[in-house]
Amino acid sequence: LLEMERVEKIYGQGEVQVLALRGVDLEIEEGEFATVFGPSGSGKTTLLNLIGALDKPTGGTVKLNGCEIGQMSKNELAGLRRKDIGFIFQSYNLIPVLSAYENVEFALTIARKDRSREKKTQKVKDILRRVGLGDMMHRRPNQLSGGQKQRVAVARALVKEPRLILADEPTANLDSETSREVLEIMLRMNRELNTTFIFSTHDPMVMEYARRLLEIRDGMISRDERRS
Amino acid sequence: LLEMERVEKIYGQGEVQVLALRGVDLEIEEGEFATVFGPSGSGKTTLLNLIGALDKPTGGTVKLNGCEIGQMSKNELAGLRRKDIGFIFQSYNLIPVLSAYENVEFALTIARKDRSREKKTQKVKDILRRVGLGDMMHRRPNQLSGGQKQRVAVARALVKEPRLILADEPTANLDSETSREVLEIMLRMNRELNTTFIFSTHDPMVMEYARRLLEIRDGMISRDERRS
């Protein structure tokens, strides 16, 4: 599903350059449940942004389903992200003027998977209930706690059932019981739909669930381990 | 230092009301190192906002140093927050157009504790180095990782050496090594300057450091424990 070869990402120009990723080689197959972990500032978010085609590498190649994202047009990338990739951002990125329900519905609408209106409503309500937000669907982000906003971000990525979900520290603001509920939903999607999950995390519980462990330090993968 | 009696906080009006805090009684003495913990949505941020005079209770009284915050004018409250209270927000609230250095310096400037310019510069650089951001002081928030932004928020609250620091999930986006470094800085401030710390957290490491444990569930304190 994903092939990264000698990937580099440099921020800034001229004198002040930050080498966020310094030569990453990585292959991830469909259906994997992988997590990237490592110190703050080590490059996890940068890596996920490249995998999710939110950004382009400054060196090396990133291929999703055999397509090199560095060669794709803006429209092709946008279409890929809308339909096939669900992204849970480290800072949620919810739309402030929309309710939790509308934020999730919007993601499903733009994924254009042509379902009936009733089916769409059902899917949106179902995922929001499953992350424990059933009775606050109509609230806007500024009327929700930190962990509730995080769960709206989770619901929004999961509702369109994409092939690949990239979750950047999805449990950072959740208590352990809620974290477990969220991880169980994701594990079930992985088993039933073969959805590929790539997490970045500091949370030992997420690492517990992962079957592929990728340690990153100073922009390089220092350890790559599979386990059952 | 802090007295809360029968404190209630209700969001919303008319039909749709959310009882975020339902009668909280709490006393915290100067020099305590306390943490509030509990499920997502249980009322931690709401509680900290009331203690920090960022919001007023809808019922009951909140007294800081004997002054009832419900009776204070806007100016008096603003003065109190600027000088005596350091707040680390769950979503950081950094000023986007200022660098990390300027964000921290700004907090020290408005605290008006009348230090020489050199002393101020020294304090700002010192706290930023201690949280590991020494070589990225000149970057703006959008050039920093999630955990780096969180540490700027920490530095900004600590630099003015206030009597009370309220930290809303200050380690949520930090790896364990960095979390420990931040907690050690806070513990040292607590011992050397008798700074009072009240945390809200989901992180077991923060709970490990706390000498006062306050469990909150559905807007009420369900457990209140002191230990050495």
Ligand SMILES: Nc1ncnc2c1ncn2[C@@H]1O[C@H](COP(=O)(O)OP(=O)(O)OP(=O)(O)O)[C@@H](O)[C@H]1O
């Ligand atoms: N402006 C608002 N309008 C309505 N309800 C609100 C508002 N702000 C917060 N709430 C609700 O009040 C309750 C307490 O929120 P609070 O932010 O204090 O929770 P928390 O314990 O900090 O949660 P977390 O661990 O997820 O950060 C939640 O159910 C939340 O949805």
Ligand SMILES: Nc1ncnc2c1ncn2[C@@H]1O[C@H](COP(=O)(O)OP(=O)(O)OP(=O)(O)O)[C@@H](O)[C@H]1O
């Ligand atoms: N726009 C930018 N300009 C300059 N440097 C940047 C920029 N964005 C990120 N960086 C730097 O690139 C490095 C990697 O950042 P990244 O956000 O990927 O880290 P991370 O592993 O996600 O950290 P955290 O665990 O704190 O979220 C960091 O040192 C960061 O400061």
Ligand SMILES: [Mg+2]
């Ligand atoms: Mg990150």
Ligand SMILES: [Mg+2]
């Ligand atoms: Mg909160």
